[in-house]
Amino acid sequence: MxxxxxxxxxxxxxxxxxxxxxxxxxxxxxPDTTVIKTDAGYISGINQDGIRVYHGIPFAAPPVGDLRWRPPAPVQPWGDIKEAKEYSATCPQTVKASPASSQGAPALNTSDDCPYLDACPMTVKASPASSPKVPALNMSEDCLYLNVWTPAKNASEKLPVMVFFYGGGFTSVAGSMPVYNGTTLAEKGVIVVTPNYRIGALGFLAHPQLDSESPYNVSGNYGILDQQAALKWVQNNIASFGGDPSRVTIFGQSAGAESTYVHLVSPLSRGLYKQAIVESGPFWAQGTIINATHSKTYAESFGTQYAKSLGYSGPDAITQMRKLSPETLINATPSSPSSFWTTHTVMFEPNVDGWVLPDTLDNSFLNHMENPVPLMIGNNAGDGTTLSANANMSVPEYLPFLKSRFDNNADTVFKKYPANSTSGVQTRLEQMTTQDDFIDSVKFAAGSMGDISPDTYMYRYSYIIPGQPYGAFHGSELFLLFGVPHIDVDPSVAANVVDLWTRFTKTGNPNGGMDVTWPNYTRENGRYLDINITPSVRRA
Structure with missing residues (x-):
């Protein structure tokens, strides 16, 4: 019992x-299906309706202290699983009344629905009460992070990759701004990566004392080196996200498009991408309104003057300036409330150092020094309307300005762009910016690439978003490309823009989704695609 x-x-x-x-x-x-091993350690992200999203992945060491004004250093590995669920801080920049003033938006809606994009001169629809709010701009010098959107279910899918470089005149904006949401593109079967890079004085200061620290006797261009470090990170890690490192498309708008030009001619960028998309990128070393690059001598001369303005001119100037706060450096940077003068007087931008950038962009394309890869390139029909806004230039001031830009050809230019009032001058400056700095440079670059690469496609974006008076303004295609919410756009145009960009990313050819065939561009045929409600092929 x-x-x-x-x-x-x-x-x-x-x-x-x-x-x-x-x-x-x-x-x-x-088990957390978002956990992925990178070369520095494990990370976890967010499951978002079939897309895995990762925010704030470090791709370089924080460029602070003694690492300020040096090429990006490697990330220090970590032990535990790092959560990659929140955007990192943006790189330090001037916060103006208009967050996109460097991109020339004279009347900017700064609501939560339309924050920080390159240009946003329209009224947006009221967002639903449930719409998540965008946090206030958070800045830190510790900003070298990137974001990834991947629709891949596993590492074996080998999807094509799009790496986006933001605009902002090398002075503002960031890939960590939620407006650059890669979801719309990722839903088309591509992986999207948006890295930050240093801007302003922190990203592009050139100075003789910095030259002496470099084995290549160069300085400045740190922002471009950051982009290259991000591209190397993609090569080393994107396979773990289901991407194919041999199918990387770099693309950018405005300063990001100029950065893409730089990568097309920089020996340091070779092998880090397969093809490129350029959206309204400054190009000419001596443009009508915009100078895309500075000479090494000019950049160092300005850097020396800038250091003196802060009170440092001795042999330890850079050592002392590394002790200053980012805010002090930013506040000492010359800036203007006028979009025109901000665009016309960018001081911190890429310089021709002979290492990162061997020659000016226009000389490089003139001599076919660019990497012969598939290229999709174009501009917006109204690029100049916001970039050249608020010039406030009178007719007596207009003529000397033309003389300063065109010297003995100033009278000829005035005959082409005559004006007899301040408003007339404003109109002419906008026209010159669009035609000379963008349309003509796009034709020049596309013609050069078409000589050596048959997969060259030129476009002009002319669709006008309703509710604003600036036409197809600079950066307006980004609202459609990134699916910015609460903007009243034609859904068929938005779908076509996304389709063209992603088809090109997948195959090197944007055709297949339209009734019209987009021909490749050559100097002889001059044919390009006009992107509007009804796409059409035209001659340049």
């Missing part, structure tokens, strides 16, 4: 233990 009782007691204990184990198994958390 006692044996039976003992056996029954043991049986009850076993059942209780088994029950605990069963319920423990039922309540155990499912």
């Amino acid at each position: 006692q044996k039976l009782e003992r056996k029954g007691y043991i049986l009850v204990i076993c059942l209780v233990i088994a029950g605990f184990l069963f319920f423990a198994g039922c309540t155990q958390k499912a």
Whole structure:
């Protein structure tokens, strides 16, 4: 009897233990399918309706202290799983009344629905109460992070990759701004990567004392080196996200498009991408309104003057300036409330150092020094309307300005762009910016690439977003490309823009989704695609 009782007691204990184990198994958390191993450690992200999203992945060491004004250093590995679920800080920049003033938006809606994009001169629809709010701009010198959107279910899918470089005149904006949401593109079967890069004085200061620290006797261009470090990160890690490192498309708008030009001619960028998309990028070393690059001598001369303005001119100037706060450096940077003068007087931008950038962009394309890869390139029909806004230039001031830009050809230019009032001058400056700095440079670059690469496609974006008076303004295609919410756009145009960009990314050819065939561009045929409600092929 006692044996039976003992056996029954043991049986009850076993059942209780088994029950605990069963319920423990039922309540155990499912494995996190977002966990991925990078070359610096494991990260976890967010599952978002079939897309895995990762925010704030470090691709370089924080460029602070002694690492300020140096090429990006490697990331220090970490032990535990790092959560990559929140955007990193943006790189330090001037915060103006208009967050996109460097991109020339004279009347900017700064609501939560339309924050920080290159240009946003329209009224947006009221966002639903449930719409997540964009956090206030958070800045830190510790900003070298990137974001990834991947639709891949596993690492074996080998999807094409799009790496986006933002605009902002090398003085503002960041890839960590939520407006550059890669979801719309990722839903088309591509992986999207948006890195930050240093801007302003922190990204492009050139100075003789910095030259002496470099084995190549160069300085400045740190923002471009950051972009190259991000591209190297993609080469080393994107396979773990289901991407194919041999199918990387770099693309950018405005300063990001100029950066893409730089990568097309920089020996340091070779092998880090397969093809490129250029959207309204400054190009000419001596443009009508915009100078895309500075000479090494000019950049160092300005850097020396800038250091003196902060009170440092001795042999330890850079050592002392590394101790200054980012805010002090930014506030000492010359700036203007006028979009025109901000665009016309960018001081911190790429310089021709002979290492990162061997020659000016126009000389490089003139001599076919660019990497002969598939290229999609174009500009917006109204690029100049926002970039050249608020010039406030009178007719007596207009003529000397033309003389300063065109010297002995100033009278000829005035005959082409005559004006007899301040408003007339404003119109002419906008026209010159669009035609000379963008349309003509796009034709020049596309013609050069078409000589050496048959997969060259030129476009002009002329679709006008309703509710604003600036036409197809600089950066307006980004609202469609990134699916910015609460903007009243034609859904068929938006779908076509996304389709063209992603088809090109997948195959090197944007055709297949339209009724019209987009021909490749050559100097002889001059044919390009006009992107509007009804796409059409035209001659340049």
